[in-house]
Amino acid sequence: MSSFIPMGVDAATGELLSESVPGSVLDTVDEDAQAIQGRNDRHLGAAIDDANDLSQAGWCIVFPAGQDNSAVKAALKPLLDLRASEAGPLFQVMDGDRGYQPGDTAERWLRRRGLDLRMVDPTAGVPYYVVLAGSAEQIPFEFQYKLDSYWAVGRLYFDSPEGWAQYAAKAAAAEQTKSPKTAAIVATRHPNDPATQLFHDNMALPLLNGTDAQHPPLGSNRGFAVQGLLAEDAKKQNILDLIAGKRPGGRPSLLFSGSHGMRFDMTDPEQAAKQGALLCADFKAGAPVPPTSFLCERDLVGISCEGMIHFFFACYSAGCPAMDTYDRMPDGSEKPLMPKPVVARLPQGLLSRGALAVIGHVDRAWASSFKGAGRPQIQEFRFTLDQILKGVRVGQATDQFNQRWSVLSASLSDLLRNRQFAGQVSDDDLGDAWKARNDARNYVVLGDPAVRLSV
Numbered sequence: 001m002s003s004f005i006p007m008g009v010d011a012a013t014g015e016l017l018s019e020s021v022p023g024s025v026l027d028t029v030d031e032d033a034q035a036i037q038g039r040n041d042r043h044l045g046a047a048i049d050d051a052n053d054l055s056q057a058g059w060c061i062v063f064p065a066g067q068d069n070s071a072v073k074a075a076l077k078p079l080l081d082l083r084a085s086e087a088g089p090l091f092q093v094m095d096g097d098r099g100y101q102p103g104d105t106a107e108r109w110l111r112r113r114g115l116d117l118r119m120v121d122p123t124a125g126v127p128y129y130v131v132l133a134g135s136a137e138q139i140p141f142e143f144q145y146k147l148d149s150y151w152a153v154g155r156l157y158f159d160s161p162e163g164w165a166q167y168a169a170k171a172a173a174a175e176q177t178k179s180p181k182t183a184a185i186v187a188t189r190h191p192n193d194p195a196t197q198l199f200h201d202n203m204a205l206p207l208l209n210g211t212d213a214q215h216p217p218l219g220s221n222r223g224f225a226v227q228g229l230l231a232e233d234a235k236k237q238n239i240l241d242l243i244a245g246k247r248p249g250g251r252p253s254l255l256f257s258g259s260h261g262m263r264f265d266m267t268d269p270e271q272a273a274k275q276g277a278l279l280c281a282d283f284k285a286g287a288p289v290p291p292t293s294f295l296c297e298r299d300l301v302g303i304s305c306e307g308m309i310h311f312f313f314a315c316y317s318a319g320c321p322a323m324d325t326y327d328r329m330p331d332g333s334e335k336p337l338m339p340k341p342v343v344a345r346l347p348q349g350l351l352s353r354g355a356l357a358v359i360g361h362v363d364r365a366w367a368s369s370f371k372g373a374g375r376p377q378i379q380e381f382r383f384t385l386d387q388i389l390k391g392v393r394v395g396q397a398t399d400q401f402n403q404r405w406s407v408l409s410a411s412l413s414d415l416l417r418n419r420q421f422a423g424q425v426s427d428d429d430l431g432d433a434w435k436a437r438n439d440a441r442n443y444v445v446l447g448d449p450a451v452r453l454s455v
Helices: 070-075 077-090 106-111 141-147 161-174 194-209 236-244 345-352 379-390 400-421 427-441
Strands: 008-010 059-062 091-094 129-133 152-156 182-187 225-230 254-258 261-263 309-313 323-328 334-336 357-361 443-447
Touching: 059 077, 070 077, 070 161, 077 091, 077 161, 106 141, 129 141, 141 152, 141 443, 161 345, 182 194, 182 236, 194 225, 194 254, 194 379, 225 236, 236 254, 254 379, 309 345, 309 379, 323 427, 345 357, 345 443, 379 400, 400 427
Parallel strands: 008 261, 059 091, 059 129, 129 152, 152 443, 182 225, 182 254, 254 309, 309 357
Antiparallel strands: 323 334, 357 443
């Protein structure tokens, strides 16, 4: 069974997203010269003793230039006041000339501050924890990927004006509240569906039950009670009840879910509201997917998510680009996915209802993240989840994915050179390496990257 299978479903047909890559795409594959290679620093990108201490690490928020950000700043005041009290002199609000300028790359933005992409010194001009306050049009995902190579970056954006204020108030209040030692793993397992079967069998079950003395059940060494909603139990109403705290054990402080993310066609008038919705166990393959089979933002009405961190493993779970990264039109031109790039609406709904952070994926997510040619490799996920349960700030806890991106970028560069000069690399090998590189890069944090469970 191939590990290069996307965790996504086409809403109009109920068919799994294709795992193939057209030759016209492979002709455009190039090295990612901006990926950071050879990172081996002890403090996950920052030259400080304790990245959990904001007085050492610092915190800043970056606004898009050329617009009035006063209303958003006012809405975020509870969070800004809290971070200013914690970070002290290392607290910054960057807008206007100091904010994101149209066309900025991470390198260009840093150069204006006399900095490069390298280990972070929070006193040198840009603190370690960075919040990007803007849509994917205002501040592109590519800027977030690259800056996150060393800095701990998260994004805040809400389509609804009240979302900003709701998030800020609830995130600031959560800092004063102890997090319950509860976690949950949700994993669908659909018939004739290798993607969800791989995640359920190779990720969810080992995390939930443990595999040996060195790899016990997730959270057991930290006193966490972890419940599972697996296979046919991962129905829509059960997931909603879990998020609402109506199941035994209450609302989980950490929720890790694995299922398909929904892809809606541009002809759907509600595409922006539903892209990246979570497919549930109610799904029946081979037919248009009804609303009863997926969970989207509108299903959260009346539900509180206070104090929760949600890690999605699904296509489009954090956002969607305007153009498809992995497919092309028959004439080889770029294939449009949406009129404009978007931050997924489901995470926005969770954050505005009290979730501290959402970790998800932009574009397609591939099973190769944890299932290679040999046995399952879930250590990045286990480590990240364990760090979150330990109380490590989310932006720091997720740094393992940037390390993997660096290594895969170097491997892709080697393949491209061998293909150019020796002709020894097949289309399949190049396509797999390219998909793996992009997959590791496209994990992002939505919310304040400095949030953590208060354990």
